[in-house]
Amino acid sequence: MAQAANGTLYRGREGMWSWVAHRISGVLLFLFLFAHVLDTALVRVSPDAYNEVMEAYKNPIVGLGEAGLVAAVIFHALNGLRIIAVDFWAKGPKYQRQLFWAVVIGFVVLFAPFAIRHLTIVFTR
Amino acid sequence: MSATTETNYHAGPDAVSKKKSRYRRVSKGRGNFELWSWVFMRASGVLLLVLVFGHLFVNLMLGEGIHGIDFAFVAGKWSSPFWQTWDMLMLWLAELHGFNGVRTIINDYTEKDRTRWILKGLLVASALLVMVLGTLVIFTFDPCLDPSSTLSVCAR
Numbered sequence: 252m253a254q255a256a257n258g259t260l261y262r263g264r265e266g267m268w269s270w271v272a273h274r275i276s277g278v279l280l281f282l283f284l285f286a287h288v289l290d291t292a293l294v295r296v297s298p299d300a301y302n303e304v305m306e307a308y309k310n311p312i313v314g315l316g317e318a319g320l321v322a323a324v325i326f327h328a329l330n331g332l333r334i335i336a337v338d339f340w341a342k343g344p345k346y347q348r349q350l351f352w353a354v355v356i357g358f359v360v361l362f363a364p365f366a367i368r369h370l371t372i373v374f375t376r
Numbered sequence: 377m378s379a380t381t382e383t384n385y386h387a388g389p390d391a392v393s394k395k396k397s398r399y400r401r402v403s404k405g406r407g408n409f410e411l412w413s414w415v416f417m418r419a420s421g422v423l424l425l426v427l428v429f430g431h432l433f434v435n436l437m438l439g440e441g442i443h444g445i446d447f448a449f450v451a452g453k454w455s456s457p458f459w460q461t462w463d464m465l466m467l468w469l470a471e472l473h474g475f476n477g478v479r480t481i482i483n484d485y486t487e488k489d490r491t492r493w494i495l496k497g498l499l500v501a502s503a504l505l506v507m508v509l510g511t512l513v514i515f516t517f518d519p520c521l522d523p524s525s526t527l528s529v530c531a532r
Binding site: 284288289291292295297298302305309317321324328331332334338368369373376 | 418421422424425428429432436437440441442443445446447448450451467470471474477478481502506509510512513516517521522
């Protein structure tokens, strides 16, 4: 059982906010996949059509969007593992708050090197 | 819904466990669909973690990163059955995983039946479009469409 010191409140805390972020990142990724399949389908039209659209993406604004997209992927993936742990691991529900902070740490560890690499390419061409 | 709501005092102790009993509240038609969709979300999620992280690492971290992506890059990848299979699996699992997630969200937030069915209709149509178009593109793609291609499969 949850102890009073930990708080018994789910609403407005790590559990609720990770659920909200999971939904928002999931919808974002679903919408991106739609656009991503349509633009990649241009390889079937002609090499020039595809290259033209890819060139149009190579600017700082889309570059920042791509960083946000990868951030959404990393969070959704790690929080998904947290959900699996809560569902299948006997102690998962007890440690769901600690697992959330593990997701945050994992996110920083994976996203920081990517952001440095990707944004360097985007801003220094 | 039965018209009579009077208590049947003669139902006996087995009234609820009997399959046809009117006291049995388990629905008969839907089977375990929601259970399997719950299982699918977890299983496909783990597979997608590997597929999507691999996809992002190869396309954005290796080589020239995002600026290396053009027709020649895609042609190079899809001339290999390994990447064709990888991308097809990723496409199907991601679309079905996303379909199921958005279905849950529609069920959670729509109040009118009409709104719910319109949104679900759009969802089914978009998921079919993405999976059919994506699969066709991966497998009918001709990497030698580019006349200046230097890929070995395009050598005459």
